[in-house]
Amino acid sequence: MPFRKVAVAIITPRHTKTSFDLGLEMAKKFDSELTVIECMYKTPPKFYFFETKSDKKTTQNQTAKLKAELETWKNLAQKQGVPIKTKLALTDNISHWVIDYVKDNKIDLLIVDYPKLSMEEITLFDDIINVIHHKSHCHLLTTKSL
Known part of the structure; x- marks a missing residue:
């Protein structure tokens, strides 16, 4: 069996359902376990040494939105009879977090979503995806959104 563990990493704030759908189909086809990871950068505090209430509220809102989306993914997979795990990654370095997760959990296939992005986003997310491509030791x- 080529892919026992399939993971979908959602690393951009604007993404499509394409990577999840593909991950779900691959997991069904190969009778694999599916993991969906929502990645989000920790928002740096406005003041260097401590988080304000506003900082905490922003993080809570972002986290709540991603958790709700993870529940949606989980429900869709369960309806298809696919075993699924979900993970929320709140991190300072998305690429290293994803690479470590893939290695630690022995993921066989990693699917990364790459939607159309603005010019500023392209610079940031190209770097993340390039690091993941070069350093993750899996398929x-x-x-892409064309």
């Missing part, structure tokens, strides 16, 4: 599939 990697990037879905």
Whole structure:
């Protein structure tokens, strides 16, 4: 069996359902376990040494939105009879977090979503995806919005 563990890493704030759908189909086809990871940068505090109430509220709102989305992914997979795990990654370094997760959990296939982005976003997310491509030791599939 080529892919026992399939993971979908959602690393951009604007993404499509394409990578999840593909991950779900691959997990069904190969009778694999599916993991969906929502990645988000920790928002640096406005003041260097401590978080304000506003900082905490912003993080809570972002986290709540991603958790709700993870529940949606989980429900869709369960309806298809696919075993699924979900993970929320709140991190300072998305690429290293994803690479470590793939290695630690022995992921066989990683699917990364790459939607159309603004010029500023392209600079940031190109770097993240390039690091993941070069340093993750598993099969990697990037879905693009054309």
